[in-house]
Amino acid sequence: MARKKPAVDTSSVLFDVIYEDGRLTSNRKVPGSELGGFDGDTPAKTFIEEQDRKIAEMSGQSRGKIKSIKRSPNQ
Known part of the structure; x- marks a missing residue:
């Protein structure tokens, strides 16, 4: 019988x-696996800052420092 693959969190x-x-x-967009636990949404800022660093390396333009983040109401 075929084995079932474990579910992958794609949220x-x-x-x-x-x-x-x-x-x-x-x-x-921040993977749901990066969030949760006692830190709440704090890891999202770190994840987005890392994205911004990669974008800045490729484009040569810095996005600046993040002042605040909040969940989008469109979800």
Whole structure:
């Protein structure tokens, strides 16, 4: 009999990000596996900062520091 593959968590959570210079980016995707536990949404900021670093390396333009993040209401 065939074995069933273990379920993979494919959920993601969307966040709106406000930068210190006032720019807003909406619907930034963070894997659900990065969130939860006692830290709540705090790991999302770290994940998005890492995404921003990679984007800055490829484009040569920094996005600046994140002022705040919140879950997108569009979910």
